[in-house]
Amino acid sequence: MFFTYLRRELRRRRKSALVVASGLALGIALVIVVSSVSAGMGRAQDKVLESLYGLGTDMTVTKAAKPPGENDTSRRPRFEFDAKDSGDDEEQSSDRVMVQGFQTLASSTVGKVGAQDGVADAVGGLSLQVLKVSGQFKRGEVEKAQPAQPGGPGGGSGGGDVRGGGAAFGVDSFSVYGTDVTEPALGPLTSSKASSGRTFTASETDAKVAVLDSAYAKEKKLKVGSNVTISGTKYKVIGIATADSGDAAANVYIPLKQAQTLADAKNKVTTVYVRVTDSQRIDGVxxxxxxxxxxxTVTTSADLADTVSGSLSTASGLATSVGKWLSIAVLVAAFLVAGLLTSSAVSRRVREFGTLKALGWKSGRVTRQVVGEALVNGLLGGVLGIAAGVGGAYLVTAISPTLTAQLGVGGAGGGGAGDVMVSGPGGGPGGAAGQAAGKAVDIALTAPVSLTTIGLAVVLAAAGGLIAGGFGGWRASRLRPADALRRVA
Structure with missing residues (x-):
């Protein structure tokens, strides 16, 4: 009887049911779109952090920078060239390999960090910067002086003037990262995928091999099988890697031991990447x-995320603040409108409900009937809202608006989800902060719809129906058979 009466009433009052369902659908659709865009913002932010330090980094650890005036200037690079007259204008070159930030940690730090409670794995890395100066000296030409005229001033012949000559030198700079090839799942190289050739194997701990970033390889016209020279040492290119998003962490990747040899930094690392057993233990680690x-100084991925600026930050702020409150306002309005419309519909059905009570229906049964109708309206609104919300999210993903993220110096280090990075002292240029500073990444925004979001939409639809049914049920429970008789009269 309940379902028969319910079906008949919903069919008879299609327009009223559609109005209530449409109002709820609008609020639910907005919630789905905002939730999906917010999730897309989170993914975009993770990609920005991953482009710095690799997949799954949770925090970075750096030693405090030295006070102003205490920087070590003795390690500034010096370049010496032979300017003697060799008879030929030969090109000369000189390069220097420097540790990023001029600061390192002992390799034993990797073991110390790995021994901390909550750490699943730890691996060290060495960040280097290579400066290469090349060019040539050009000899000047001596112009013979004109002989003095007889009887003129300064009789005799002069030595002449030197014309032309000088020096022309160019500077080439590129970054090198020494990676622990026995731990391929940790470190900056994980943010890139081999587009040509291969990456390192565990047996190449001290091999003279290199993996190049695709942009750098294209610029220098290098390919798999070519050789790249670093400070006089040739490395065979075994692979070309393409960053998943943004720029790569380094131009050239080589085994850690080779990087330590080049920089004269035996048993030294600049960074230690650590995998945490559980993301909930990040604060404890x-x-x-x-x-x-x-x-x-420990900086978590949340700290680094706070330094992200640009359109990604602006859009994220709108999605989390304006979008959230707008969704709440629309939902509240939809619930109120649904409740008022249901209550108004009950008022127009006084004769019907009064007659049913006269025939023996209890107030509870009338209330259940009204709530049942409102609940069906709410679920119908949920179906329409889910369809509209998923469609809106798909449209955002299809358009894929490009957002720009700029990482400021404030985040000395970086992270994504699952690792910790420990760096040596030096938030200076080339250190963890140096890598983050000024790093611009373009990200395509997506709006993924999760099952959790769909479940939330169903709950909201049911809640909207129950709230509307509560309004109408309360109104219906107060009706008396005498009200129906007065309407008939």
Whole structure:
């Protein structure tokens, strides 16, 4: 009887049911779109962080920078060239390999960090910067002086003037990252995929091989099988890697031992990447590293995310603040309108409900009937809202608006989800902060719809129907058979 009466009433009052369902659908669709765009913002932000330090980084640890005036200037690169007259204008070149930030940690730090509670794995890396100056000296030409005229001033012949000559030198700079080839799942190289050739194998711990970033390889016209020379040492290119998003962390990747040899930094690392057993333990690992490895500053991925600016940050702010409150306002309005419309519909059905009560229907049964109708309207609104919301999210993904993210110096280090990075002292240029500073990444925005979002939409639809049914049920429960008789009269 309940379902028969329900079906008949919904069919008879199609327009009223559609109005209530449409109002709820609008609010639910907006919630789905905003939630999906917010999830897309989170993914975009993760891609920005991954482009810096590789897939799955949770935090970075750096030693505090030295106070102003205490920087080590003795390690500034010096270039010496032979300017003697060799008879030929030969090209000369000289290069210097420098540790990023001029600061390192002992390799034993990797083991210390790995021993902390909550750490699943740890691996070290060495960031280098190579400066190469090349060019040539050009000899000047001596112009013979004109002989003095007889009787003129300064009789005799002069030595002449030197014309032309000088020096022309160019500077080439590129970054090198020494990676622990035995741990391919950690470190910056994980943010790139081999587009040609291969990456390192565990047996190449001290091999003279290199993997190049695709943009750098294209610029220098290098390919798999070519040789790249770093400080007089030739490395065979075994692979070309393309960054998943943004720029690569380095131009050239080589085995860690080779990087240590080039930089004269035996048993030294600049960064230690750590995989955490559980993302919920990030704060605990951070506290443990700060306590057990003194003189370090720990920066989590959330801290680094706070330094992201640009259109990504602006859009994220709109999605999380304006979008959230707009969704809430629309939902509240939809619920109220649904409740008022249901209550108004009950008022127009006084004769019907009064007659049913006169025939023996209890107030509870009348209330259940009204709530049942409102719940069906709410679920119908949920179906329409889910369809509209998924369609809106798909449209955002199809358009894929490009957002720009700029990482400021404030995030000395970087992260994504699952690792910790420990760096040596030096938030200076080339250190963790140096890599983050001024790093611009273009990200295509997507709006993924999760099952959780769909479940939330169903809950909201049911809640809207129950709220509307509550309004109408309360109104219906107060009706008396006498009200129906007065309407008949």
């Amino acid at each position: 951070k506290s443990a590293v700060q306590k057990n490895i003194p003189g370090t």
